[in-house]
Amino acid sequence: MVWAGAALAASPALVTPVWLRAHLHDPGLVVLEIYDTSAQAPDFAAGHVPGAAFTGFVNDGWRTTVNGVPAMPSPAAIAKVIGGFGIGPDSQVVLVTGGTARGDFSATTRIFWGLRVEGIANVAILNGGQVAWAASGAPVALGAPKAPRPAAFTPQPAPGLTATLADVRADLTSHTAILVDARPPAQFEGLSVSPVSRRRARCLAPSTCPSRPLKPPMAKACCPRPSSARRWPRPVCRPLAPPSPSATPACWARSIGSCCARCSVTRA
Template sequence: MPASYARPELLASPDWLAEHLGRPGIRAVDCRHRVDGSARQLYALGHIPGAVFVDWAHELVDGDDPLPYQLVGPDAFAAVMSRAGIGDGMTAVLYDDATSHYAARVWWSLQAYGFEGVRILDGGWTAWQASGRPISASGSGSEVEPATFTPRANPARLMSTGDVRALLGSRAVDLIDVRGPAEFHGQGGNALRLGHIPGAMNVPAALLTETGSQRFVSAERAAALFTDAGASRSRRAVTYDGAGIAAAKAAFVLNLLGYTDVAVYDAGWAEWGSRMDLPVDR
């Protein structure tokens, strides 16, 4: 596990998870995702023993919102958590097989509803398999007792388009675009308009994990990526990407580094880049 992070308790190593699996109040959560909907089948074929599967892209997303991947409301969110056996006072350990993009999205979703007991498995499913530890293939999955999850909305974690527009030009906020450089500079993308929000800095989320191991980069490397781009712990950080997934990963790393005021603009470029009334830079 990367050393020297200000908040290492946000991460779990395979060793830590193996030691704590099965203890009361610990719930491993499989957050893997496939666009074709096959992630549940992957879970059935093999997962961390005792882990529950959360189909976050459907269960934790508002299907009635025209924008992609917008967070579902509190009652629906609480119902999913309750069925998954994730309740008040527990610790959820999240993992995926995609450099923690999806695990971080679920982490941020839990944070948005006031749930603090969350860790991400460093290296995810890849690290667990590489450790040689047991894998369960329980077909339909692990049976868990429903839990009581009380949603407590945390508006400081979430920014709307109106919120971001009101912050343009503010010296108290760092707006961080975590897409790749080509999209940031308007040289690619699939939105109506190309470029970035005026005043934003570019820290690609892809640089925050190691390519091979899928573990998070060292604290020194992560801190340099943000500070070299111009970010400061003394200011509020607002991350965005296309639709709030990679942005959640960047927000997670900022929390690891000790940034205390971090929000995600989850509508991101999906909304900003589709509106002709909003300013765009390249």
Template sequence: MTQSHPSLSIPGRLIDVGWLATRLGTPGLVVLDATVPYGPGGPDGALGRSRWQEAHIPGSRYADLQRSLSDAAAPFSFAFPPAEKLAASLQALGVHDGAAVVIYDDFLNMWATRIWWMLRAIGFTNAAVLDGGWKAWVAAGKPTESGAGTAAPAGKPLSVRPLPSFTDIATVQAHVAGQRQGEALVCALPESYFAGAEKVAGRGGHIPGSINIPAASLLDAEGRFLAPDQLRTRLAPVDGASSVTLYCGGGISATVVAFALGLTGREDVKVYDGSLEEWNADPSRPLATTG
């Protein structure tokens, strides 16, 4: 299927509040709130939808990563769903071949970059993350609205042209076995997790052979991505690698690092979708607590 020409062209994978504010209401623009806040039991999509209904960017729709945009049959949370199922869920949000998509969230850009990375995986490229997300929008004094919003128009096609963006546990096991020399395996979690002080699925430490580039280290105090030269400095540990595989706790914050690598021009990057949630489910899989 041929992608129709978009009515609005996204200038890059990262846009600012001013760009979006002047284009709200443009035909074909789809704005998605991807926030999954943390409730007492962990990530809570229902709470995210409730907060979105209380206040959101005008015209936006809530993209439920925890439910409609994940594979409920997978043994780990937030799993990338079959491409055709994902496309149908995105169509229900108004995403179609001629659309321009802007995604935002209220926490470290990681939910927004997750959806951006999922769009990339099905070949949809006319999409961007709102730098600084909801906090930047509110801080700039831009308008907000409340309520359930409007339903997306039905019947507009969304093509699927898969682009390798995710990898699986077999790839990571090959890294650990020393079978992928020259390639980088990167943990995007904070150093406290990498060192084993904090745990994922009851186990502390990192996958042997991996290095640590925390997702939060690529953002400034306001939650915006660092300038490209600063990103290159922070991402320098993978400069000599032939390719990069990223993981975190559940395949979410790893997409921040993947997205940032793209901001510096590097595209030979994949995210291990199951990440430590899947890896740690089997206690026989090794972990390390030192570099």
């Protein structure tokens, strides 16, 4: 679930290869090349931004689990991870997606958000990642990852970038934020269930915006937020029954009593 009630203010979210090349030797710049797992270190060794540090998202402590569900690490744990990559409170951080797999980019955006949450204001993503860097004719370094020089870092959590369960429940009636469910459409609709979920369910207020690119017929499952006339009067979260084999996005939405302006389906 994405909480979109607060704006992210600081450095631009995206920088170009031209920008990074011009600032590559600036004091305080930290370039972090991100892969999904540490097993992809050979890909880093085959070509990376000069001076970049390597990280495997799954293995390097950027997230933990609570009751089997992915969660943010404790302040002490994430401080050790961030400082271990040479990132201090005044660093300018540029995140480079190392590979081309969907997991690599997801890891990059997750680390971007995590750094902002912990108080790193000047963090950006290199638009196009390592592929765009190499294609631009910029220099590419070879060789295995080197350990960064650690920096002292103390988290300074930025307000408004995370939400509690109570916040989400309250918004189902107040509508002060935009709730976006970033799971795949099949999980949003109850057609499948994540291994970490206990049941097929969702809160009925959010829109769905899948984390992977929307392509027909997937786009048919992306339902816009209901208009004010269709807002539900109270928080509702209900389990979803398995659909029939012939269910379409429209009739399945009708069967679970959701509201989709695109399908003209109203809550039962």
